[in-house]
Amino acid sequence: MEIIISNSSNIPIYEQIKEQIKSKIISEELPEGEMLPSIRSLAKDLRCSVITTKNAYEELEKEGFVKTIPAKGIYVAKINLALAKEEAYHKLENILTTAITQAKMNDISKKDIIDIINILYEEVL
Amino acid sequence: MENILEIKNLTKKYPNFTLQNISFTLPKGMIMGFIGENGAGKTTTIKAILNIINSYSGEIKIFNLSHREHAKLLQEDIGVVLDDAFFPEILTPNDINNSMKGIFKNWDTKMFYNYLQEFSLLPNKQIKTFSKGMRKKLEIATALSHHPKLLILDEPTSGLDPVARAEVIEIFQSFIENVDCSILLSSHITADLEHVADYITFINEGKIILSKTTNELLNEYGIVKCTEKEFQNIAPEDYIKYKKNKYEYEILVSDKKAFKAKYNIKVIDKITLDDLMVLMIKGEE
Known part of the structure; x- marks a missing residue:
């Protein structure tokens, strides 16, 4: 599993960890039932605090992506992939709606928006 | 969450300086960074925890035991690196191993020599031939080799170059992979703390001005x-x-x-x- 953390990003580190594990679960790179690294070993390997990895796992558990089996470990939970994807689409629609509203207010054309998306798509990691 | 260290209303008066009502707690399995200016009271607080200074008021509990009543017992379970205490210069790491065997019941000779090797410290060289960074590493190796549950470190990374600091920090993180162990660590090199400390306690002019999770501080x-x-x-x-x-x-x-x-x-x-x-x-x- 690969996780890339940026210390200069404005996104909190626990959120970066959470989102990356989540996307690996949605893409099925991490299949259901797969054991995940413990809170402490993940903290050590990512050189971050224990509370950070603990928060990431707690949120993943709250959202139903992982489950903790006491004294055994943390595992990828059974998730409804279709539902998870639908949620991701829904989130994206919300963000784009805001962007399009902003564009319309400033008289930016549809073509320009698509051009910007094309450029940014290549730039974003 | 269980606490490994609890300090309540610690007060100590000196002619020109007062440690006022210091209170904070360190949960099990966590690293706490202790920050503040020089002279803010970090070392005094640490010395009070270690029972090196006396005639203070307030309560200090370690592993839920009053540290004054159980000083001997607690000494086994606390690993210490102080900023201003060094081993005598004519000793070698071999000598240190021999004397520590007599002091700590749980002294682990194998572990000590493993750390010496990891830190590239020669066991038969006198400490006076060691650089400042090498001396620090020797102290850290000694503090870790009697299997303590609480590590108290006053400026453990000062004098170390960035590569050595990264090495030492990794060892600290391995140490708390054991859920029962915690670290209280004072440092001026705050970048080290931002990454690995779970809590930050900030002391200024003898008073605690904040004690929070690092995430809360850095994210909010x-x-x-x-x-x-x-x-x-x-x-x-x-x-x-x-x-x-x-x-x-x-x-x-x-x-x-x-x-x-x-x-x-x-x-x-x-x-x-x-x-x-x-x-x-x-x-x-």
Whole structure:
């Protein structure tokens, strides 16, 4: 599993960890039932605090992506992939709606928006 | 969560300095960074925890035991690196191993020699031939080799180069892979703490001014930079401290999201522990 953390990003580190594990679960790179690294070993390997990895796992558990089996470990939970994807689409629609509203207010054309998306798509990691 | 260290109302008076009502707790399995200016009271607090100074008031509990009544017992379970205490220069690491065997019941000769090797310290060389960084590493190796549950480290990374610091920090993180172990670590190298410390406790002029999770500090606190005109529109309850610079105002806020929602000010930066210290100490209320 690969996780890339940026210390200069404005996104909190626990959120970066959470989102990356989540996307690996949605893409099925991490299949259901797969054991995940413990809170402490993940903290050590990512050189971050224990509370950070603990928060990431707690949120993943709250959202139903992982489950903790006491004294055994943390595992990828059974998730409804279709539902998870639908949620991701829904989130994206919300963000784009805001962007399009902003564009319309400033008289930016549809073509320009698509051009910007094309450029940014290549730039974003 | 169980606490490994609990300090309540610790007060110690010196002619020119008072440690006032120090209270904080360190849960099991966590690293706490202890920060503050030189002379703020970090070392005095650490010495009180270690029973090196006496005639103070307040309560210190380690593993839920009063540390005054169980001093002998606790000595086994606490690993210590102090900033100003060094081993005698004519000793070699071999000598240290021999004397520690007599002091600590749980002394682990194998572990000690493993650390010596990891840190590239020759067992038969006298300490006087060691650099400052090598001496620090020797102290850290010694502190870890009697299987303590609590590590108390006063400036353990000072004098170490960046590569050695990374090595040492990794060893600290391995140490707390055991859930029953914790570390209290004072440091001026705040970047080390930002990464690995779970909690930050900040002492200034003998008082604790904050003790919080590092995530809360780094993710929620922020520095607003604005003009004088903008500053005058900000309600005093919405910031902690401010500092007027030549070209701008810097304002420390405890909840940058809420601040952003309320005021239309463009620059709200993430904070570093260094920024936090400077604004807390030099800023005005």
